[in-house]
Amino acid sequence: MEKKITNPWKWQDSRSYVQAVEVKNVESTLYVSGQTAINDEGISSDEDMKTQLTKAIANLEKVITKAGFRCDGIVRLNIYTTATSELWPHFGILQDWIAKHNIKQALTMLEVKSLFETLKVELEATVVK
Structure with missing residues (x-):
C-alpha cells in the first residue's frame, strides 16, 4: 500500500x-462503525467527556486490531460530539493517540444534537492495509 x-x-x-x-x-479496506464509550456488556457511559473520549479511542483501537488491521492504516476519521466546547479541553488525548500510531488521516468533526443514550463522543474510521 x-x-x-x-x-x-x-x-x-x-x-x-x-x-x-x-x-x-x-x-x-475496513469501514469501522462509530465507536463510543460503551463497555463490554453494552452499557453506555454516563461519565464526563474525557472519560468517554478515552474509552471511545480504546474501543476504536480494539475493533481495528481485532479485524487484523493497524491504527496507522487509518485514512479517514470522523468525530461526532454533542459538545465541542467539552471536547476541546481533552483533544490532546486524541492528538497523542494519533501521534503514537503515526496516523495521517483526513478528519471531520461535527457537533450533533445528540448521540445514543448518554454518549457524548463517537469516532468513525476508514482503515486500509
Whole structure:
C-alpha cells in the first residue's frame, strides 16, 4: 500500500490531521462503525467527556486490531460530539493517540444534537492495509 499526503498549508499539522490522503495498491479496506464509550456488556457511559473520549479511542483501537488491521492504516476519521466546547479541553488525548500510531488521516468533526443514550463522543474510521 502507498499513501500520499496532500497539505497545501501548514496550519493543520498542529491539529493532528491532513487535508487529503491518496491510497494506492490497497490490499483491503475496513469501514469501522462509530465507536463510543460503551463497555463490554453494552452499557453506555454516563461519565464526563474525557472519560468517554478515552474509552471511545480504546474501543476504536480494539475493533481495528481485532479485524487484523493497524491504527496507522487509518485514512479517514470522523468525530461526532454533542459538545465541542467539552471536547476541546481533552483533544490532546486524541492528538497523542494519533501521534503514537503515526496516523495521517483526513478528519471531520461535527457537533450533533445528540448521540445514543448518554454518549457524548463517537469516532468513525476508514482503515486500509
